[in-house]
Amino acid sequence: MPANWTTFRELLLPAPNGRRGVESELRRAVRDGRLAPGTRLPSSRDLAAQLGVARGTVTSAYAQLIGEGYLTARRGSGTTVAAACTWPGATDTSTTEPPPKFRYDLKPGVPALSAFPRDEWLQAQKTALADLATDDLGYPDPAGFGPLRRELADYLGRVRAVAARPSEVVVTNGAAEGLSLLARVLLATGHRSVAIEEPSHFGPAEIFALHGLEVRTVPVDSDGLRVDLLSTADCRAVLVTAAHQFPLGVVLHPSRRRALLDWARACDGVVVEDDYDAEHRYDRPALGAMQALDPTRVVYQGSTSKVLAPALRLGWLVLPPAMRDIVVDRKRLDDLGTGTLHQAALARLLSTGGYDRHLRRTRQLYRARRDALLEALRAVLPEWEPIGVAAGLHVVVRLPAGTDDVALQDRLARRGVNAPALARYARTPTFPGLVLGYAALTPDRLREAVRELRAAA
Structure with missing residues (x-):
């Protein structure tokens, strides 16, 4: 029966043949990049136990590779893989300096990343984790963490006048995943093209095109999207930034909002409302989201990227009932759902007023x-x-x-x-x-x- 052993660090190597075999496999792992510069190796005792060889065999192999420049050793710091430039015949092609930054x-x-509410977020994470049921640590609901969907439905109703039940909210890995899901669902339901504003951010156009939708552009003027030109775009789906058009900063006029919804009803179309930064208004209250005017025709999209930080990768869709199940199913197949721990922390931040x-x-x-x-x-x-x-x-x-x-x-x-x-x-x-x-x-x-x-x- 093999002896039990424990190790501080594991290292997977083929079974070696003596000291030369240990040297050869370690040298190959370093040169192939499987052991990157700076990687700390197991102690000689631990690696010997893993490989089933004498400790002296590993000690001798380490000493030889240190002498060749592949490894380094410092008292109290163990044995690590050396920088690539010290290897025999190798040149250092890495850059030691980060790419230059703009002044x-x-x-x-x-957003102002330095203003991120670190203390409140840490407290929200700690409290949310303590309150999570054991079952919540399993695979998440692909539609999103239930408490977060309830908080988002409440928040969006209060702040953006969105008409949403928690069951109509789907949590995504940022707005980009939301657009990817929508692109694939549009294709699956018979759409072949989608209209976007001109000018507009290049990201949505790239996502739509990547998934096989033909992108048509419709110009924007001082009242927002030229809805009267949508008929020439030959499509039944359109993405708009109605509250604060990107990049021109104009607001979609109320008469054009009504005209846009009339267009969607007439052609059995879909309006995707990207509400990317509508919470930030400085001289007057923002108009309510267009979604409330016809929740059966408008997909509402938002995220934490402009309010908290893009690094959180948390977004949401509020979906018409006819689209909800197919989007959730696509989300399930994509990634089995967005991570619960960040969702739980955001739910806590919303419920305690920290977000507001x-x-x-x-x-x-x-x-x-x-x-x-x-x-x-x-x-x-x-x-x-x-x-x-x-x-x-x-x-x-x-x-x-x-x-x-x-x-x-x-x-x-x-x-x-x-x-x-x-x-x-x-x-x-x-x-x-x-x-x-x-x-x-x-x-x-x-x-x-x-x-x-x-x-x-």
Whole structure:
């Protein structure tokens, strides 16, 4: 009967033949990359027990590979795989420095990550984990954690006037997974194309195209999506950012909301309402979500990415009853459901008011930052015209006619400023502009960034 043994660290190697065999297999594992630089190896006693050889065999093999430069050993730190550049005949192709970062990153859509409510989130995680039933640690409900779906239905009803029962809410791994699920369900139910706004974020178009949907563009003007042009798009599904169009920042006019829903009813269509940053309004209350006007035709989508942090990867869909089961089934086949522990923490943050408190704090923070950016632009670049309502995490500035916004973006990048050109979000020309995110920078940093904009203009 084999002896029982325990080890601090396991290491899977083929059965070796003596010391040379141990050396050879360890050397091959290092060179093949199965043992990466910095990997700590088992002690000689532990590895000898695992391989069924004498401890001296492993000790000799380690000593030989240390001498060759494959391994390093320090008293108290054990034996580790050395950096690749120390191996015989190897060159170090890795980069020791991280890629350069922009001094002023005005990328849109990024919240103030430094304002993430770490203490409240940690407390919510701790309390939620303590309260979880043992069964909740098994495979999750693919529709989402029940308490979170109840909290989201309540929150969305209060804050966005969404008409939703918990059974109609499906929790996803961020908005991107929600769009992927919808794309596949649209294909499965007979759709071959989908309309998106022009200009718009490139992400949804890429997701739809990846799943085989033909993407059609419909222009946006000062009242939002040109619903009157949808008939020329030859499709029965459309994605809109009705509350705060990305990137132009306009709001879909009430008459166009009604016209859009009339269009959907007439062609048996689907409207996907991406409510990506509607909670952030600074000068007036936002219009309620369009979903409440016809829950049978509108899919409502949201996430925590603009309120808390993209790293959480938590999103949600509020689905018409006819779509709910097929979306949940696709979600089950995708990943067996979103992780329960983060869902439980978010449910706790919502139920205790922590989510609402964080929103109140960040609204004040972002309004001050938006005001600082616009004041600096008025003082230094008065010919640049801000576009859109006071909302969200970014503002579009219209540049003087004839400006090449892509060339300006490139000049700014060389000065260490990330300021995306409006042309990057458009398939057909609109007007020259920059899409400036302000949420992640302090007022002083924003004023410094504007001076760089002036220098490059």
